[in-house]
Amino acid sequence: MTQSNNQSTSRRDFLKVTTATAVGTGILSTLGSTAHVHASGDDTIKVGLVGCGGRGTGAASQALSTKGNVKLEAMADAFKDRMDSSLSNLQKQFSGRPERVDVAEDKMFVGFDAYQKLLDSGVDVVILATPPGFRPIHFEAAVNKGVHIFMEKPVATDVTGVKKVLEAAKKAKEKKLAVGVGLQRHHQAPYIETIQRLKDGAIGDITSMRCYWNSGGVWEPRLAREDAKSEMEYQMRNWYYYNWLCGDHINEQHIHNIDVCNWLKDDFPVKAYGMGGRQVRTDKKYGEIYDHFAVEFVYADDTRMYSQCRHIRNCWNSVTEHAQGTKGSCDISGAKYETTGGYKWKYRGKKTNPYQVEHDDLFAAIYNGTPYNEAEYGAKSTMTSILGRLATYSGKPVTWDEAMASEVSLMPSDFSWEGTPVTVPDENGFYPIPTPGVSEVLKKA
Numbered sequence: 402m403t404q405s406n407n408q409s410t411s412r413r414d415f416l417k418v419t420t421a422t423a424v425g426t427g428i429l430s431t432l433g434s435t436a437h438v439h440a441s442g443d444d445t446i447k448v449g450l451v452g453c454g455g456r457g458t459g460a461a462s463q464a465l466s467t468k469g470n471v472k473l474e475a476m477a478d479a480f481k482d483r484m485d486s487s488l489s490n491l492q493k494q495f496s497g498r499p500e501r502v503d504v505a506e507d508k509m510f511v512g513f514d515a516y517q518k519l520l521d522s523g524v525d526v527v528i529l530a531t532p533p534g535f536r537p538i539h540f541e542a543a544v545n546k547g548v549h550i551f552m553e554k555p556v557a558t559d560v561t562g563v564k565k566v567l568e569a570a571k572k573a574k575e576k577k578l579a580v581g582v583g584l585q586r587h588h589q590a591p592y593i594e595t596i597q598r599l600k601d602g603a604i605g606d607i608t609s610m611r612c613y614w615n616s617g618g619v620w621e622p623r624l625a626r627e628d629a630k631s632e633m634e635y636q637m638r639n640w641y642y643y644n645w646l647c648g649d650h651i652n653e654q655h656i657h658n659i660d661v662c663n664w665l666k667d668d669f670p671v672k673a674y675g676m677g678g679r680q681v682r683t684d685k686k687y688g689e690i691y692d693h694f695a696v697e698f699v700y701a702d703d704t705r706m707y708s709q710c711r712h713i714r715n716c717w718n719s720v721t722e723h724a725q726g727t728k729g730s731c732d733i734s735g736a737k738y739e740t741t742g743g744y745k746w747k748y749r750g751k752k753t754n755p756y757q758v759e760h761d762d763l764f765a766a767i768y769n770g771t772p773y774n775e776a777e778y779g780a781k782s783t784m785t786s787i788l789g790r791l792a793t794y795s796g797k798p799v800t801w802d803e804a805m806a807s808e809v810s811l812m813p814s815d816f817s818w819e820g821t822p823v824t825v826p827d828e829n830g831f832y833p834i835p836t837p838g839v840s841e842v843l844k845k846a
Contacts, residue, residue: 446767449475449524449548451516451539453487456553457530460583461487462494463760464528464551465501469768472501475508475522477515479531479637484509513816520546526767529553532640533648534812537562540776541569547576549767551760553583555656555783556776558648561810563784570776577772581763582779584660588762589755591736591748596665603746604738605728607665610706612658613719614650618712622686631818632825642688645811645823649690651793652786655710659698659789660782661722661733662706669781670698670706672800675793679834681713689824689832696789708789796837807843 446469450461453476465471473491478484488504495501510518516539520527529539529552536556543550550573557563573580586592599607622639629635640646647653663669677694679687692713698706721734731738736748766773784804792799813820826832835842 445470445472446526446764447472447474447524449473449477449519449522449527450487451477451519451527451529452531452535452553453478453484454530456583457528458487458490459756460528460530460551460553460760461491463757464526464764465491465495466757467761467764469764471764472503474503474505475510475519475524476504477510477519479511479513479515481511484511517542520548524548526551526764532637532646533653534558534562534640534646537565537569540566544569544573544576544578547578549579549763550776551581551583551763552776552779554660554779555648555652555786556582556779557783557787558645558652559809559811560784560787560804560807561812563780563787564805566776566780566783570774570780573776574772574774577770579763579766579771579773580776581759581773582775583759584657584775584779584782585755585759586657586661587664587775588759590750590752592661592733592755594748594750595731595733595736595738596661598738598746599665599724599726599731599733600667603729604724604726604731604740607704607724607726609704609725610662610665610723611725612655612662612706612708612722614655614658614710615717615719616712617714617716617718618682618692619650619654622688626686626830632822633813633818633820636688636822639686639688642686642690643822643824644689645813647690648783648787649694649790650712651691651694651696651708651710651790652783655694655708655789656782656786658710658720658722659706659708659785660778662698662708662724663778663782663785665724665733666700666704666706668700669785670788670801671701672699672798673697673788673792674699674798675789676796676837677793678837685826685829685831689834691793691835694789694793696793698785698789791842794835794837794840795842796840799843803843809842809844 448464450457461473465473476484491502508522520542526549527543529536533555536552540552556566619641624638626635636643673696675696677691679692682692693711696708724731724733729738729740739745788804791804811823813822824832
């Protein structure tokens with residue numbers, strides 16, 4: 402083999418170099434130098450961004466802020482204006498290190514197939530940050546291509562997508578690909594220590610948990626119907642309000658709190674009961690999602706997780722998680738607990754930005770060849786959120802096994818601007834809203 406061929410393969414080979422390090426606390430920052438990977442050629446990790454909205458731009462910024470030789474080399478989005486804005490913002494942010502944002506015109510891809518063109522462009526790591534409905538498709542393609550992956554939560558919007566992610570996650574492990582999922586509380590020091598203390602019995606056996614994402618809501622729909630060129634464009638520009646793209650806010654936001662409870666239990670619920678609806682956000686511009694949910698999740702040992710999420714303004718707000726034990730209670734999000742004996746504990750250690758740490762940990766694993774795959778628990782916490790949505794929409798108890806047996810897909814059959822989403826408006830512009838006691842959510846496709 403010639404010297405030039407050696408150099409052409411060395412960039413991927415270096416990613417498998419193993420050193421004595423540990424993942425979970427931002428370890429790449431302790432390396433100090435990446436000199437050990439320079440001996441055989443170019444050590445640059447080439448990053449591609451798929452989905453150039455606010456979260457995608459933020460994730461790219463965090464990836465580029467890790468230690469080591471990292472650069473953004475390719476971008477993809479359905480909309481060119483989103484991609485151009487993202488690139489401009491990143492260039493400004495890294496104006497002092499312009500080599501970190503090096504995206505040539507021929508590596509900026511637009512359209513529904515942009516993700517595949519990006520994966521074919523030679524990147525080593527891909528950030529998947531489109532609306533979550535596309536996540537299973539993009540994740541499967543990235544695994545098949547053999548690149549490392551960071552994907553935002555949730556990882557799917559329906560059961561079919563969850564199953565696709567779980568299958569691709571197995572292949573990712575076989576290929577020794579590093580996979581990070583944007584459930585950043587797993588990389589947040591106060592959460593890590595609090596959860597560990599609870600698992601060690603700080604408040605005894607856990608008997609119940611409560612979690613909340615009660616807030617005033619998110620951004621208003623961005624595109625008026627009269628300005629949309631098609632129904633597909635209208636829904637994608639206003640993606641938060643359509644289930645195939647978002648999965649409703651119990652899935653898109655509340656997954657964070659639900660995931661913390663699953664983490665504490667080291668398990669996932671076997672059944673859910675739920676209620677909810679659209680009481681305030683009823684205008685047709687708000688698509689088909691609910692504005693409030695209340696779900697009771699049941700674990701195999703009969704432990705209960707009581708879950709609330711709400712998007713209604715001028716109400717009591719809380720984005721928190723709590724646990725009750727046989728010997729005390731804990732405000733998990735506040736990183737503090739009190740025992741029945743009167744002992745009080747509160748986390749007082751170092752606090753770092755968990756969004757940055759999750760990327761530090763992922764890129765450390767890539768550099769050092771450390772096994773790293775968050776896809777399975779990301780998929781199962783996504784499934785927990787979907788289970789709550791199914792129970793609420795139907796108004797009936799739904800078991801995990803019943804839901805996982807479902808073949809219902811929310812995804813369109815044609816991904817093009819002329820394609821028709823599964824849910825479309827009536828002649829007055831209103832979308833069909835799931836009705837508890839009436840809607841069928843588990844019927845076979």
